[in-house]
Amino acid sequence: MKKIAVLVPCYNEELTIKAVINDFKNVIPDADIYVYDNNSKDKTAQIAREEGAIVVREYRQGKGNVVRSMFRDIEADVYIMVDGDDTYPAKDAYNVAKLVMEGKADMAIGDRLSSTYFTENKRPFHNTGNRLVRALINKIFKSDIKDIMTGCRAFNRKFVKSFPVLSKGFEIETEMSIHALDKRFLIGEVEIDYRDRPDGSQSKLNTFRDGFKVLKTILNLYKDYKPLSFFGSISAVLFIIGVLAFVPVFLGFIKTGLVAKFPTLIVSIGLMTSALVSLACGFILDTVKKHSDQFYEIAMNLLEKGDK
Template sequence: MDKIAVLIPCYNEEKTIAKVIRDTKAALPEAVVYVYDNNSTDQTAELARQQGAIVRYEYMQGKGNVIRRMFREIDARCYIMVDGDDTYPMEFAPKMVDKVLCHNADMVVGDRLSSTYFEENKRPFHNIGNSMVKASINHLFGSEVKDIMTGFRAFSYGFVKTFPVLSKGFEIETEMTIHAVYNHMQIDNVIVDYRDRPEGSVSKLNTYVDGFRVLGTIFRLYRDYKPFGFFSLLAVLLAIIAILFFIPVLLGFLETGLVLKFPTLIVCGFVMMAAIQSFFAGLILSNMATKSRRDFEYRFSQVCKEERCKQGEEPCR
């Protein structure tokens, strides 16, 4: 087991990868640097290998697929994940490592939004999107995470080996954050500087397509992790619709003693039944989510025991 593993997912980063590796080795000389190449068509892999990094490959396109591969293959006490585009200064990495190794953090967020991000980033829609995602997740999940979509993070062994990677692309950061928040893992924050990409380096993030994917991920994970809240909101919405359309039918009946709009009455009845079903579906799924959390706590404790075993702190059985 490595003490510190630095994981760098890369796709066509030949302009910056060599500098990122040099900066990493200067900041964390004891770390093992892994570069995972995701079908690059330039010299990214060759340049990384020349700088002494261990180069591996993921052939399924997408950052989420790369992270799944990295988390499966690498064992370490502390993981640093950083993008290969040289937007994150590596001098902040030792402080993030200390949070994991000495202060029991499960995930450390490299917080760009509290420092230079809004000055350095030249894409205004990214600024708006980051703020919206941060506000929505903190509101929906009752958290106080400072930067949801940062690509600069540190993880414990327990987090990495229990995190189910479901996303394929850039929405993976959102998924990581919600997973940690929902399972009450210790999340620490380190404010880091941010610098825009150097000239000639091109972002792979599509503002609109990936933005909608992130919003879809938030919607999906809120439904999965907070089913009672999600289906209760749906039940209230359906009940309001049913009541609004039922009121004219009721007023007509009170005035004439006749039901003048039988189709509307029937539809209102079905919509109200759907609202009731949605409410009880939320109750059932909430109980299932509670059981899933209990199972996760047991699995997490087993993974932590496995980590101690690999470090030689207790006998393996």
């Protein structure tokens, strides 16, 4: 029997946490349910404790900080992570986890966007943001993940214990997806139902503020995980602009034998030089990244050997 841990990060979810815990008790009675309370100002922790969950307080604010502590603290074979807002049915979360239990995925994703998300969710900007993030990541990393930012996921021990959590807030889902793609973990997806929050329960996600953080995370991880592509793109743009600025100066020199626009010439040379420097940075950092990947693979082998 595999040891299953249900991970529920929470902040002010007193209206829904009881339903979430009881739902998982009915579907997976043998699972350990962990509720990590992130400085809630209501009775979330008290209700969770009364319902039999293992309650832990995480004082550092932000979902990323909660996930970091969960992954460090909890020992299990299969991890199921859902939000505490009762938007993901436990039976669907268990179906997601089955891919991990059967060895078909290191990280399994509950795909909301292919089912009921766009009809249940009442925040139109969230819908646009989900589509934008999905398109960006799939384009950059040449993947086809249907739901990048879902809060319903399942992991095996290998993924959890080797994932370096860097994000502090809601951008953690994006970071997990990109990390899995870059490190070539086996990713599975299961279409799940999504139900909007019940009346009185409010989302803590700010569309524009947290959306900006997600886009910033994508940019930073693109730079870190694909430096040659990132700096190569910058190099190409600088080089093209530099050439466009240089051509009129060069044509004028051919006709008259004089350089009439020295400032333009200096700018064009500066741009093309910057392009070469950017390209050189891309090659250097790409080599560093490959060495980092080699060390990561060695660490993964040691982790698997230790688990056996």
